[in-house]
Amino acid sequence: MTSPANLPGWRHVYSGKVRDLYVPEDLPADTRAERMLVVASDRVSAFDHVLEPGIPDKGVLLTTLSLWWFDRLATGAGAERGIPNHLLADHVLDGDGAREVIPAEVAGRAMLVRGLSMQPIECVVRGYLTGSGWAEYEAGGTVCGIALPPGLRNGDRLPQPIFTPAFKAPMGEHDENISYERMVQIVGADLAARLRDLSLEIYRRAAGIAEVRGLILADTKFEFGLDDAGVLTLADEVLTSDSSRYWDAAAWQAGSTPSERMASFDKQIVRDWLAANWDRTGTPPALPADIVARTAARYRELLARLTA
Structure with missing residues (x-):
């Protein structure tokens, strides 16, 4: 994946060199989003340029590693404090089960996060x-x-x-x-x-x-x-x-x-x-x-x- 995807329920608002940012599609304009979707693409950049071609599965690898580190840092160890991060749960209760919040089109390469200043x-x-x-x-x-x-x-x-x-x-x-x-x-x-x-x-x-x-x-x-x-x-x-x-x-x-x-x-x-x-x-x-x-x-x- 190298270009922003069309995701049901989400509106694409920004693309950086590597990541694409989405907000809920029903969010009014000029309103700070309480939750956002950050999607890591396979794009690769160097010297302030996005290069071609992308690196296969790069977005999945980066997201997986970020999630691993967020988890390690949030829990702390011994006298170490937990470090707060912007992650939100990617599942919600739905009846007797749980439902994925992250669209299937970007599963594995996206994080649901809180809006911050x-x-x-x-x-x-x-x-x-x-x-x-x-x-x-x-x-x-x-x-x-x-x-x-x-x-x-x-x-x-x-x-x-x-x-x-x-x-x-x-x-x-x-x-x-x-x-x-x-x-x-x-x-x-x-x-x-x-x-x-x-x-x-x-x-x-x-x-x-x-x-x-x-x-x-x-x-x-x-x-x-x-x-x-x-x-x-x-x-x-x-x-x-x-x-x-x-x-x-x-x-x-x-x-x-x-x-x-x-x-x-x-x-x-x-x-x-x-x-x-x-x-x-x-x-x-x-x-x-x-x-x-x-x-x-x-x-x-x-x-x-x-x-x-």
């Missing part, structure tokens, strides 16, 4: 030096303006995870990396601190769970909203192959070059191929069949390793 901040946590952070560090020894020790290599673990927010730009524009001080100006000091602290907490917990399974959670991004009671609530996708970088821990320990160390379980295969075969002008080239197949296999392997 979404915050305009993308909450990025980095535990390792890579990607755009590595490029900035090479140029000036910082990541998103945060000074780091000299002598780090691409793929190195940071002394401690860092929080590097981005401002979510209006539709059609690029998100913008911002300083924590700028974030405070946008959402206020109290909410900024809550977003930062909760993001770092979730990252540490998730990184620990991944480590037990032989995986490194190099970096990730979260989105949050406020419910009507002001509770900060985890939303959108969480800790998926699209929103995170996962590496094989054994390869990282043994590797001597960045490509050997950062054996990834995300769309890095797509990024690397595109960087080598496109100058980022005009329309991106179509992805070769082997790149599509390898990416799908890595997504499936990540899900299997985490949830085994």
